[in-house]
Amino acid sequence: MTKRLFIVPLLAPLLLKAQTQDSTLANNFSSDHPTFFQRDWVKKAVAPTILFGASAATWNDREKIRELRNRYIPTFRRHYDDYLQYVPAATVFGLKFAGVKGRNNLGRATLSYASSAAIMAIIVNSIKYTAKVERPDGSTKNSFPSGHTANAFNNASFLHKEYGLVNPAYSIGAYSAATFTALGRNLNNRHWISDVLAGAGIGILSSELGYFFIDKIYKNKGDYLGYKDRTSDKPSFLSLKVGTALSTTNFLKESELDDKKETGLEAGIEGAYFFTKNWGLGGTFSFTSFPVKGVSFELDDEPETYDIVTQSLGFLNFSVGPYFSHSLSDRLQLMVKGSMGYSSGASGKIFIKSDLIDTPTNELEIADYKPSNGFRWGGGTTLTYKFNNRIGITAYADYHRMNSTVKYTFNDIIADDDMDENLNAQAKEKMNYVGLGLKLTAFF
Structure with missing residues (x-):
């Protein structure tokens, strides 16, 4: 863990706006003939593709990055990442049971989440036990990709999709929790930087695919539509x-x-x-x-x-x-x-x-x-x-x-x-x- 140790923390807000919004939202670049980057599947693939590319780019620097972690915080051991990964999903179900309207009702949200989680589990475990990459602490050979991080970003995307348009604070909190989960895997010397970057990409991609399939079954983009896009024209x-x-x-x-x-x-x-x-x-x-x-x-x-x-x-x-x-x-x-x-x-x-x-x-x-x-x-x-x-x-x-x-x-x-x-x-x-x-x- 090392150089990019600090880049991983803070993926959260970064990817907060990277997720695509429902087709009913206003798009500043809309037209009757969308360009390549305006196509819905392309917009959904941007963030995962960049994260997979970053994972590949850091592969040869993994040990150098870990070296820096070992020099700054060699004895760091905290297990918050084991629990924080579930907070965004727990928040969604808590809001649903409290009667707060989001994108979908409880039943459909549960189906979307279950589909996303199943896709994520299949992808992560298929790669883990095929690649057999040794963990940085030498404990096992199932390091790549990070399952904790994939789960955290899948859960963050779940909260973002269900309540991000109700209040942007939900999205900020969701991706912040996912980012600090990923950071925890690095700080605890349980994963290489490449593992968590790939895990984040898999988590976001799994959520997109899960919602895609369930939306096809229901033949629309959600049960409760009509929220306005709150993107500012200021370039913050x-x-x-x-x-x-x-x-x-x-x-x-x-x-x-x-x-x-x-x-x-x-x-x-x-x-x-x-x-x-x-x-x-x-x-x-x-x-x-x-x-x-x-x-x-x-x-x-x-x-x-x-x-x-x-x-x-x-x-x-x-x-x-x-x-x-x-x-x-x-x-x-x-x-x-x-x-x-x-x-x-x-x-x-x-x-x-x-x-x-x-x-x-x-x-x-x-x-x-x-x-x-x-x-x-x-x-x-x-x-x-x-x-x-x-x-x-x-x-x-x-x-x-x-x-x-x-x-x-x-x-x-x-x-x-x-x-x-x-x-x-x-x-x-x-x-x-x-x-x-x-x-x-x-x-x-």
């Missing part, structure tokens, strides 16, 4: 972002632990509330990780090469600032922003590696390091293509600047006269980088 949004972080400075130049600029990964959640059609205020919560390539050296009296291995640099970031939006067309939207905020660095370890080192891994830990927390600022621009008035795919480019003092605590085996009595040293480093990537953007 929430988005899930994943991309590449390209350093413009050598982060460890002064420390002499790396002689190259780093290329890393970033992921997070971003959102903004717009007061007008053009101006808003927003913020970003993100994680960035930069693998350190390392350096090699030789001793004068030995022919062997020694490698200095440094664990990746990791940062948690929070920033806020103004946003400006301009619609280039019905489909294309341009945004620019300024930002300032705070960055917190993760601690890491430094090793010397050589065949001459008599340990099982041929490594010897020589120091711990910790970048200082501090101020960061920057800006960015995005271009969004809207599939419909609720969801789009966004290309982004951001620039960030920050300075950090990296503090080192060395083992006494390499201490020298330049270090103080506590075997400490430090170096001031410039850590500036450009973020390039994609976002799944939901408008509300």
Whole structure:
């Protein structure tokens, strides 16, 4: 669990608006001849497809992502995810028994839910016991995909479909519960990031299929129709972002632990509330990780090469600032922003590696390091293509600047006269980088 550990949390509100509404709802892009992205089945498939794609994209980075989890919260053990996954479905039935009207009556809602749950169970278990992926904690070989997450997002979609148009708060709460269930599976080291992303996609897809089949039987889109679409014309949004972080400075130049600029990964959640059609205020919560390539050296009296291995640099970031939006067309939207905020660095370890080192891994830990927390600022621009008035795919480019003092605590085996009595040293480093990537953007 790691890098994208923090991207998973917060899938909730992101996908809140990604679900399609009933055919009776107003669509800003409606026409007598719908385009490809206006077709009902395409709109229903957008969110699951993006989640499946994200699962595939993170597959090779699973262990790196888990490494960061192990560095930040190695002893995290909470079992709220075992129960939270059921809260959205329990809410639906509670509201039905209380007499609150939603999309369907109790009988039809139950049929839709049962159909969705059956489809989800078949898909999840068929893949689990065919793929046989080992869990990150090594307990069993049924990790992919996450059944808890699939169930949580199926239940969230159930609440969204039944009561999302009655009050958007139901949808926000539903997908928030599903997101924190998915996050819990990562935090508890029970699933890889790829598992929960695929599970979320399966949960949403199962709900869509379940409602599709039951709607065909009843030959309409619901028992109680006529609610109005409450989408605002202001471009307020929430988005899930994943991309590449390209350093413009050598982060460890002064420390002499790396002689190259780093290329890393970033992921997070971003959102903004717009007061007008053009101006808003927003913020970003993100994680960035930069693998350190390392350096090699030789001793004068030995022919062997020694490698200095440094664990990746990791940062948690929070920033806020103004946003400006301009619609280039019905489909294309341009945004620019300024930002300032705070960055917190993760601690890491430094090793010397050589065949001459008599340990099982041929490594010897020589120091711990910790970048200082501090101020960061920057800006960015995005271009969004809207599939419909609720969801789009966004290309982004951001620039960030920050300075950090990296503090080192060395083992006494390499201490020298330049270090103080506590075997400490430090170096001031410039850590500036450009973020390039994609976002799944939901408008509300």
